[in-house]
Amino acid sequence: MKDHAQFAEDLALYAxxxxxxxxxxxxxxxxxxCGECRRELEALxxxxxxxxxxxxxxxxxxxxxxxxxxxxxxxxxxAQTAPRESGSGWPWPRWLFWAPLAASxxxxxxxxxxxMVHDRQVDALRAxxxxxxxxxxxxxxxxxxxxxxxxxxxxxxxxxxxxxxxVKTIYVRDKxxxxxxANNLPQPPANMxxxxxxxxxxGKPMPCGTFKTDWRGHGMxxxxxxxxxxxxxxxxxxxxxxxxxxxxxxILLQPGQ
Amino acid sequence: xxxxxxRATYVEESEMRVxxxxxxxxxxxxxxIARLRIRDQSAMSDLYDRYSSVVYGxxxxxxxxxxAAEDVLQEVFLQLWRNPHAFxxxxxxxxxxxAVIARNRAIDLLRKRPPEEEIDEQPIATxxxxxxxxxxxxxxxxxxxxxxxxxxxxRRTLEMAFFEGMTHTEIAAKTGDPLGTVxxxxxxxxxxxxKAFS
Numbered sequence: 001m002k003d004h005a006q007f008a009e010d011l012a013l014y015a016x017x018x019x020x021x022x023x024x025x026x027x028x029x030x031x032x033x034c035g036e037c038r039r040e041l042e043a044l045x046x047x048x049x050x051x052x053x054x055x056x057x058x059x060x061x062x063x064x065x066x067x068x069x070x071x072x073x074x075x076x077x078x079a080q081t082a083p084r085e086s087g088s089g090w091p092w093p094r095w096l097f098w099a100p101l102a103a104s105x106x107x108x109x110x111x112x113x114x115x116m117v118h119d120r121q122v123d124a125l126r127a128x129x130x131x132x133x134x135x136x137x138x139x140x141x142x143x144x145x146x147x148x149x150x151x152x153x154x155x156x157x158x159x160x161x162x163x164x165x166x167v168k169t170i171y172v173r174d175k176x177x178x179x180x181x182a183n184n185l186p187q188p189p190a191n192m193x194x195x196x197x198x199x200x201x202x203g204k205p206m207p208c209g210t211f212k213t214d215w216r217g218h219g220m221x222x223x224x225x226x227x228x229x230x231x232x233x234x235x236x237x238x239x240x241x242x243x244x245x246x247x248x249x250x251i252l253l254q255p256g257q
Numbered sequence: 258x259x260x261x262x263x264r265a266t267y268v269e270e271s272e273m274r275v276x277x278x279x280x281x282x283x284x285x286x287x288x289x290i291a292r293l294r295i296r297d298q299s300a301m302s303d304l305y306d307r308y309s310s311v312v313y314g315x316x317x318x319x320x321x322x323x324x325a326a327e328d329v330l331q332e333v334f335l336q337l338w339r340n341p342h343a344f345x346x347x348x349x350x351x352x353x354x355x356a357v358i359a360r361n362r363a364i365d366l367l368r369k370r371p372p373e374e375e376i377d378e379q380p381i382a383t384x385x386x387x388x389x390x391x392x393x394x395x396x397x398x399x400x401x402x403x404x405x406x407x408x409x410x411x412r413r414t415l416e417m418a419f420f421e422g423m424t425h426t427e428i429a430a431k432t433g434d435p436l437g438t439v440x441x442x443x444x445x446x447x448x449x450x451x452k453a454f455s
Contacts, residue, residue: 011444012440012447013443015447016419017422018422018423019424020425020426046451047447047448050353052356052357052359053352053356053393054397055315056352056356056397057310058314059309060309060313060327064327065309068301068331069301071335113294113342
């Protein structure tokens with residue numbers, strides 16, 4: 001784990017986009033919690049801006065200006081500037097006539113902008129709150145399942161290899177909920193996933209959701225299926241990324257003996 | 258991608274004069290943006306006259322190709338025309354902001370990365386005087402002097418990172434310098450620029 005000084009050392013690279021992409025997530029996480037580094041990053045952005053500005057000088061060819069103005073003229077506009085008025089009895093300079101209107105337009109544009117910014121912030125907060133609610137509900141459900149005396153606990157072990165890979169299932173039949181906790185299970189190959197199957201007392205295996213494991217072999221999934229199905233066990237197979245309606249590969253893990 | 262193209266060095270650039278930069282100031286920036294927001298095409302014309310040399314200069318420095326630099330110039334100004342709210346004149350100046358956006362777009366092109374649909378760069382407060390053409394010219398000359406005074410290997414490392422868009426590991430692999438040396442050179446160069454204005 002990097003400390004503050006190491007992140008601070010890499011800030012200049014990050015400011016100019018020269019930090020390797022694989023190091024960026026941890027830098028962003030650190031910036032999220034370190035005000036000192038955020039302030040230094042702002043200062044470094046200003047330094048890099050001066051570098052960029054130092055190249056100013058060569059004037060572009062005239063054709064570039066024409067090309068831009070043609071493109072702008074071809075871009076649909078939401079509002080055009082006010083047309084010039086021919087002479088009238090207005091006794092003061094012409095700009096005084098238009099000044100209140102221009103001020104109103106500017107004020108309206110500013111208010112619309114502020115309203116849009118506010119709406120975006122409210123939407124973002126709503127989305128965040130909704131996500132928090134969902135996460136909280138899932139956490140409550142997991143706690144309830146783990147402490148439910150009626151829950152059926154099973155441990156699946158690898159069929160042919162050593163007993164290291166392990167998948168624990170906690171099944172609440174009344175609700176049809178099954179919680180999967182995988183340990184030491186290798187990450188599935190690209191475009192593949194693990195799929196859990198409920199093995200009913202009679203009938204075909206029923207799909208119970210897909211899950212993946214991280215680089216440590218850990219994975220967890222909460223599947224909400226049909227309530228009331230009696231399970232004689234669960235099994236895990238490797239399936240294509242989108243999952244399968246029935247097992248297409250050999251069983252990798254099944255209830256231990 | 259651009260290795261065969263002729264790249265100007267900082268030393269060469271330091272002999273160039275700033276030709277296309279007129280007299281911007283905060284009020285001008287705010288007024289220009291306000292006019293853009295009410296879709297005043299003449300504001301775009303003024304903006305171009307004022308800042309095209311900033312945008313074109315950095316794009317040409319990165320890409321070393323006039324046609325490609327013109328494409329970046331066109332893209333940056335069109336994006337600002339489409340979304341003038343991308344810039345907040347209360348939080349920084351247009352010149353450094355446009356320079357950074359142009360640099361980033363040019364690097365995307367150089368590295369064959371897909372361009373951004375929208376401008377997402379935040380305004381940049383440099384904290385230095387860029388209020389008029391003379392102040393801006395002085396600032397630019399000062400930065401060029403700092404860069405010209407850097408040891409050649411440090412200047413080259415900075416150029417590879419900033420104007421060629423290379424990561425520090427790519428630079429280390431290309432030059433054979435240790436990663437720590439690359440990091441230190443880049444950081445020290447940026448701090449040297451900052452120190453010149455403190």
